[in-house]
Amino acid sequence: MWRELNNVVLNVRTYADLSPDLSVRRRIHQDWRLRPARNSEDWYRSFWQPLAISQDLSAFIYQQMESYSGLPFAKVTPRDRLTEDLQLPLVCWFDWECNLCDDFRDRFGIEISDRLDVGMLHTVRDLVIFLNQQLLSVNC
Numbered sequence: 001m002w003r004e005l006n007n008v009v010l011n012v013r014t015y016a017d018l019s020p021d022l023s024v025r026r027r028i029h030q031d032w033r034l035r036p037a038r039n040s041e042d043w044y045r046s047f048w049q050p051l052a053i054s055q056d057l058s059a060f061i062y063q064q065m066e067s068y069s070g071l072p073f074a075k076v077t078p079r080d081r082l083t084e085d086l087q088l089p090l091v092c093w094f095d096w097e098c099n100l101c102d103d104f105r106d107r108f109g110i111e112i113s114d115r116l117d118v119g120m121l122h123t124v125r126d127l128v129i130f131l132n133q134q135l136l137s138v139n140c
Contacts, residue, residue, distance in 0.1 A: 021090040025070050028087060037074040047078050047125075053132050057108075061128055064103050068096040078125035082118065110134050 038046060044058040066073040069091045082088050088096065101113040112134050121127045 020070060020092055021087075022070075024087050024090045028071055028091070032072065032075045035075040037072065039074065043074065043076075048128060051129070051132075053128055054135055057128065057132055057135060060104070060107055061124075061131070064100065065124075068092045068099060076124055078123060078128070080124050081122055082124065082127065083122075086124070088118075104131065104134075108135060108138075110138050 040059050040062045043062055044053075044055050048058040049055070062073050065071075065076075069086060069088060071086060071091060076086070080086055093099075097116060097118055098113070101111070101116055105111050105113075112131070115134070116130070118127075121130055
């Protein structure tokens with residue numbers, strides 16, 4: 001019986017360590033309250049179309065990253081830093097990078113888990129350009 005109770009306690013502690021920090025999410029939401037919100041189409045036209053980024057990729061990032069982070073990607077800009085501004089290691093589940101790789105493979109048919117190193121990507125722009133390069137490398 002003590003083992004079962006001990007396992008429950010450990011599971012609760014582990015869950016807290018691996019789950020998103022909702023207070024950080026709330027703070028970011030609060031900090032961004034005055035930022036303009038863009039729908040997916042406007043987000044693409046404003047930021048990604050000028051860089052010749054695929055509209056399908058833009059929509060994918062807009063949807064999936066909001067799902068992983070719980071942050072309003074309608075207010076995210078290309079210059080937002082993944083760690084310092086978005087706090088992705090804190091606001092996402094611990095396995096968000098694996099989910100990104102899986103979802104990218106499912107959507108675009110390209111395996112990136114062996115190439116994605118989020119530590120080398122500093123901004124949203126870096127992430128989008130990296131993913132676009134993966135699309136272009138297959139289509140060439």
